[in-house]
Amino acid sequence: MSAEQNPIKRFLGDVDTSIKNSEFADWYPISKKEFRDTVRSPWIWVLSFIFIVLFALPALLGLYFNIGQQFAEAGASLTTDAYVRFALPIAAPLLPAVAIVIGYAAIARESERGSLKILLSLPYTRGELLAGKFVGRSAITLIPVTVGLLTTLLVILPSEIEIAWESFLLFALATMVYGVVFTAFAIGLSAALKTARRAMAASLGIYVYLQVFWSNLGAGLGNLLSDHANIGEVTQLHVELFVSLLSPIAAYRTLVQEVLQGTPIRSRLLLTSSPQVTCEEMLGGTLEVTQTGAECTNAALPPQYSTVAVIGYLLLWLVVPLVAGYYVFENKDL
C-alpha cells in the first residue's frame, strides 16, 4: 500500500511536514534521528520488556487469581483503582531506572565517541540539540509506559474488573509525566558531565538516594531543627512534609494516591510521622477513623501542599536539570 492510500501513513506524513515547517521546531530532525537510533538499542528493549511485564502483572494476577479483591474498598466492586494501587509501588521505583537508562547517554556518549561533532556541524544550536534529544528520548520512554498501560487494559477489558476511566487515565498521565521527568533529569546530567559513565553514576546515585534515603531526610531535618533550634511540633511537621514533597518519587506517589482517594489531604498525611497532629494542629481539621482508614475532615490544605504545587515540585526535576545541563553544555569545549 502506498503512502497516499494509507490514511494513517498520510496523517503521520502531514504531522511530520507541519512540525518540520514550524518556526520553533528546528530541533525536530534531531528528535527523529534520536528516536530512530535509540529505539534500535537492545538494552532499552530488555528493560522495557521487564517494565511492561511487571507493570501489567497486577492486572493479570487480579484477573486470574482475584488477588486484587483485597485491595478493593470494602463493599465496593473491583475496579481498576485496585490495579493502580498495585501498580503504583512497582512503577514508582522502576520507571525512573528505565528512564535513566534511556537518557543518561544522550549527550555524554556522543561527546565521548565524536558523533557530537557531526551533529553540531549541522545548523543546530546546542540548545536545539538538547531540545531534540529531550523530545526524542522522552518518546522512547513513553513506549514501555504506553505499551504497559495498553496491555493492562487489554487484560482487564474482558474481565469482570470495572474500568474507572477517570482515575485510570489520570494515573496514565501522571506516570507518563513521571517517566519524562526522569528522562529529562538523566539528559540534563548527560549534557553537563564529561562521560556517559559519570552521567549514569550520577543519575543512578541521585535516584537511589531519592528512593532509599530521601524519606528520612525530611523527618531527620525536622528532628534536628526541633532539637537544636527549638521549633514547635507543627513547624517540625511542616519541614517534614515539605522536604518529602520535593522528591519526585514522593510527589508522583502522592499525586496518584490523591487521584485514588479523591482528596489530596489524606495522601499528604501519609508523608508525615504524625498524621493526627498534622491533621488537627497544622491543617485545623478533625481526624476520624472510618471503615476505609483515617479521614481528615474540615481541613484546609496550605497552598504549598496543594495539587498544583506538588505538580510544580515534580516538574522542577524536569526543568532544573535541563536548564542547568544546558548552561554547562553551552559553555563547555567539546
Add this chain to the structure above:
Amino acid sequence: MAAIELDGVTKQFGSLTALQGVDLTVEEGEIFGFLGPNGAGKSTTINILLDFVRATDGSATVLGHDIHEEPKRIRARTGVLPEGYDVYDRLTGRQHLSFVIESKDADEDADELAERVGIADAIDRKAGGYSKGMQQRLVLAMALVGEPDLLILDEPTTGLDPNGARLMRELIREENERGATVFFSSHILGQVEAVCDTVGILQDGRLIAKDSVAGLREAAAGDTVLRVTLADGDGTDAAVAAIEGLDEVSTVTADGTTLTVGCDSDAKMAVLNAVEESGSEVANFETEETSLDEVFAAYTEQQEQEQAEVDA
C-alpha cells in the same frame, strides 16, 4: 569577502597554549591546505571555527559571520568532515544522509550523494558495519549536502585507500569548481601539494608560513639541490673551493667526482661557471627541486631555531 578570517586567535587549555595569536585569511573560492605536524593546533583551529571550542582570545569570522554570535548561520552554509568523528552504528547510510538533508533543509537525493562517494551499494546497510574508509566516504557525502559555500575537511584522507584519496581530491576539485571554498588540514604533504592553491603551515600553535605552493617552495629555496658530476676526480678539491666562494651557496659536499651543492634556485649557472673556471669539466648535472616535505622541514626547523634563540 574572505571565507575565513582569524584575528589573533589564542586558545589555552589550562596551562597549555594550543594556539598563539593566529592570524589567517582564506579567500573565497580558494583551496586552502592547512598543514602542520600532529599536535600543532590544526584541529583546535577547526574546532574554534565551528564553535566546538571557544577561543581564549581573538576573534574570527566564517563566511562573514562571527563564529560565536552566529554559528548556526555558518553551519547552514558549511559542510564539515570533522576529525575523530563517529557514525551512528545502528543507522543506515541512507538514514544518515536523510537526517543531514532534513537538517539542512536541502532537497538532494541520498542515492545520488552515495553514488558520488562510491558507497551506493551499501546505502541501506547499517553504518556500524562499514569499514573505516566507507565511514569516511559517508561522512564526506554528508558534508556535501546542500551545496555548501565552504567545506571544512579535517584530515580528510585518513583511513582512505589510494582510490579513496584520489576520489577525495576529485571531489575537492569538483566542489571548488562549483564555487565552494575548501579548507582542509593535513599532515600529509602530498595530498596538499596535489590540490591546493594556498598553504598555511601551523606549528606549535603559530602560523609560521602562508603562501602559494610554488611560493612556499621559492621561499624555502635556500636549498635547491644541484648535483654536479665532474669528468675526472683530479680537480675536485679546486672545484669545491671555487663553489664555496660563491655567496649563493650554502653547502657543498664531494663524493668522488660527484658534488652535491645546496644553493639558491637561481644560482645554477654561477655554480657551473665556477666549476669550469676552477679547471674541471662538467660531465653531467641535475637539479633536484625541494619537495614540500623538505620545505616543511626547513620552515619548522627554522622556527625551532628562532624559538631556541628566543628561549636562550
